[in-house]
Amino acid sequence: MAPDTPKTSRYTEVERKFEVTDATVSPSFDGLTAVARVERPPSQQLDAVYFDTPARDLAAHRITLRRRTGGPDAGWHLKLPAGPDARTEVRAPLDPDGDAETDAVPEDLRDIVLAIIRDRPLAPVARISTKRSVDLLFGHSGAALAEFCDDHVTASAAGQEDEAQQWREWELELLDTEVPDGLLDRLSNRLTDAGAQPAGHGSKLARVLDTAGAAAEQQSVSTDPMHRAIAEQIEELLVWDRAVRADAYDSVHQMRVTTRKIRSLLQASKDAFPLADNGWILDELRALAALLGVARDAEVLAERYQRALDELSPDLVRGPVRERLVDGAHRRYAAGLRRALQAMRSQRYFRLLDALDDLVAAEPPDDTDADSSSATIGSAYKRVRKAAKAAKAAAESTEADAEEKDEALHRIRKGAKRLRYTAAATGATKVSDRAKAIQSLLGDHQDAVVSKTHLSTQAEAAHAAGEDTFTYGLLYQLEDEVAQHSRALLEDALRKLDKAVHKTRH
Secondary structure: OOOOOOOOEEEEEEEEEEEEOOOOOOOOOOOOOOOOEEEOOOOEEEEEEEEEOOOOHHHHOOOEEEEEEOOOOOEEEEEEEOOOOEEEEEEEOOOOOOOOOOOOOOHHHHHHOHHHHOOOOOEEEEEEEEEEEEEEEEOOOOOEEEEEEEEEEEEEEOOOHHHOEEEEEEEEEEOOOOOOOOHHHHHHHHHHHOOOEEOOOOOHHHHHHOHHHHHHHHOOOOOOHHHHHHHHHHHHHHHHHHHHHOOOOOHHHHHHHHHHHHHHHHHHOHHHOOOOOOOHHHHHHHHHHHHHHHHHHHHHHHHHHHHHHHHOOHHHOOOOHHHHHHHHHHHHHHHHHHHHHHHOOOHHHHHHHHHHHHHHHOOOOOOOOHHHHHHHHHHHHHHHHHHHHHHHHHHHOOOOOHHHHHHHHHHHHHHHHHHHHHHHHOOOHHHHHHHHHHHHHHHHHHHHHHHHHHHHHHHHHHHHOOOOOHHHHHHHHHHHHHHHHHHHHHHHHHHHHHHHHHHHHO
């Protein structure tokens, strides 16, 4: 299981921040049909110490980590981006014997952002004290809909306590997921009517450290589409890393896909990156994808067998077939996930991430023109066509066995995958779509081939145990039909790809 244990809890925070002056009069919420009453609990004194690496890695990814005392939610808070107005907040309790100076960041929280901080230390970067007045807005059902906070803030960066900043700001946060549509906008309008302006910072910490301005100065957007695409995928990798650590649905699959995308794009644009002395990066990306593949393959089989068995008539499901196929796949998934998480906490993984950061931070090459983009697509397309020719020869050969024929088709899929990612990065959408269709078609074929092999193995084990093997044979036949159907559609999919590539060249 992922390290998000009962020691931590997760919340979705939907809020907006506003800048106001000391003279701004608090808004009125009278007349809003969704609001039945407003209550004002006692004011709160909140004191927080914020943590980050020396290079402000968390802030660069719009993530905040704080240790806060005071208020009803005192504790450790890790806030992660989750949309325009939303963040995911992960909370951990305070050490009852600790304080802001001696408390270590909880390992459960540190692990969530480990792909960002890696082996770099976390230390206090700012202290923020807030005197907060709160208005709770209740709906007609009696549930609290939203919270309006009027904050008077005193803050300083670490080491600059003599240069404390002071300001006033408002926060508006939804407390109920079932609020009426548009309520956040209507409440926001009341604040702007009172004289507030949308805040120019995403968090109090960003204002203290001025990380938004620093990030804007450091950000350099390459005009090379392949360089941009790889940079975007590396950011995606960090997002899916967090999801895998939380064991979110489909996260292993998405992290594996992203890893493969990065590798394919790097292979397709070696001239744009200093890979001559960094070829090991491609090997490490392959190894990472393979490691994630252990859990992913088990996940695919579990879902595949669960669906197939559910669709069969109960009288056709004989013996403990669900236990062997579905439960067994779940156990292999759990074991594969544990191995992946262990690797994702290693120095080897951190150095791969460091190297990827260095690649995209390096000075990009001269702008890539349309001719070179077309050449890149053409090179990837030739790989697909070469693999297709080899697969056709294998299919017609009397000497090639079933395994060789299946492997030949799998090579077409790998070539189509690289072409898809390359075409998408260079804006050749039609080529990318056609390559994706081939990749998906042969992905179904490969899944069926893997499943057939697994079914044969499990049927042998069931037979040795004296169990009925009828259902295994039935499932094997269904998988064989899927594989045959995929092969039958391949030639038409290749012709459509040919047309798309031809139009791109002309």
